[in-house]
Amino acid sequence: MRPEAAGTGPFFCSDAARARGDPIAGTAPYGGxxxxxxxxxxxxxxxxxxxxxxxxxxxxxxxxxxxxxxxxxxxxxxxxxxxxxxxxxxxxxxxxxxxxxxxxxxxxxxxxxxxxxxxxxAAPGEVGLPPVVLVCAHGQHDPCCAVRGRPVARALSERWPDLVWECAHVGGDRYAANVVVAPDGVYYGGLDGRSSVAVVEEHLAGRIHAEYLRGYTDLFPPQQAAVAAVLALAGPAGRQDYAVTETSRDGDRWRIRVAGRPPRASRFDIVVRSYRTPPTRLTCRGVARSSAVVHEVVSISTA
Incomplete structure (x- = not known):
């Protein structure tokens, strides 16, 4: 039985999302x-x-x-x-x-x-500084952000005290714990203390994995899902190792080409289907049911 239908105990949107198997690829908000x-x-x-x-x-x-x-x-x-x-x-x-x-x-x-x-x-800013690791722990916005976010913030702060900050709402409460590496513009979700340390350690070493990846914030959701599929197939890569070079849409299908930058010379053609889920309760504080958009990878092939 799904948590939102169980009728016993408090409702936690992150528990419900895990029970439903909500995919996280393609869920990072756009921005830079x-x-x-x-x-x-x-x-x-x-x-x-x-x-x-x-x-x-x-x-x-x-x-x-x-x-x-x-x-x-x-x-x-x-x-x-x-x-x-x-x-x-x-x-x-x-x-x-x-x-x-x-x-x-x-x-x-x-x-x-x-x-x-x-x-x-309006200023140019300074280059060469290490990235900032943001952990959503905004319990007043959504309880899951505190319940799942604060243990992750503690684990990451113990490892990288100068890089890590707790932050307010970043979007996607049901994917808690959410971690944003900025200004890299990379969203991760569904983390706990142990997995967050491994994910951030790999990220800082220039190896972004598909697991836990919500997306890159300079890409639109179907493109994010396509890049995650490439990483899942070809293995972890740096933030700039792949670029989306072509995107077209036909109804609910997106055709996206992702090209590797040297020394990764491979090109991938990905078909992504976007569709809405049946209405359900998506956040802890929002009792109304609403639909989410899912970006499902239908196929991936080398070009």
Whole structure:
């Protein structure tokens, strides 16, 4: 019996998704810019929008973020739950298709300091910095993010204390624990403490595996599913080792070509079928039933 139909105990959307066998490939939200705002106190359910900040400062940051389709995420180090009396950090992370990613960091003590984020969005940023590992642990948004996210944040923080931050809602609550490596723009889901350490260790070594991969944020969902299929078939690869070179659609079918960059010279033709699932309960706090879009790989062949 499915958890949502069992009628006993609390409902956890991540448990229900696992019971249904919800696929995770092709579920990463699109985007290439992240704004991180450290906030050690309690996080409102709606994240940055719910902070008690000066309205004009908040509006300026939002307008600048919307102009570049940036996602604003509250962040904190694992284990810190009280508001900090010292300066906290902010960052602007940018994905670059060439792999030369850019970051800009600053600190804020007053609301007015956050206006620097607007200027940073227009600045080139610094290259050569290590990636940031974000673990969704936003329990006020969805209980699964806390129940599954915080153990992952603890495990990763013990291994990479300078790289790892807990973060607010990143999307896909039912795939908790969710980990985002930015500005690489790679989403992972369905992780626990042990698997998260292995996945991030491989990622930092330039080996992205298909297992647990939700997708690359510079690709659209069917393309994400196609790249995951290539990694599953050909083995782990670096973030820039494959590129989507052709995409066409015929009804519910997508035909996608993925080409390897030197020294990976192979090309793959993938057919992906996109369809909606029957309505079901997808999040812990959302009691209404809704459909999800699945991107199923129908075939893959070498070109």
């Amino acid at each position: 810019v992240w704004i991180l705002v450290e906030h050690g106190g309690g996080w409102p359910a709606n994240g940055f929008d719910g902070l008690d900040l000066q309205p004009d400062v908040k509006a300026r940051v939002y307008r600048a973020a919307q102009a570049v389709r940036a996602r604003i995420l509250l962040v904190r180090r694992h284990g810190r739950r009280t508001a900090s009396t010292s300066a906290q950090r902010w960052a602007v992370l940018r994905h670059d298709g060439s792999g030369v990613h850019r970051q800009q960091w600053g600190t804020w003590s007053t609301d007015e300091d956050l206006a620097e984020v607007v200027e940073a969005l």
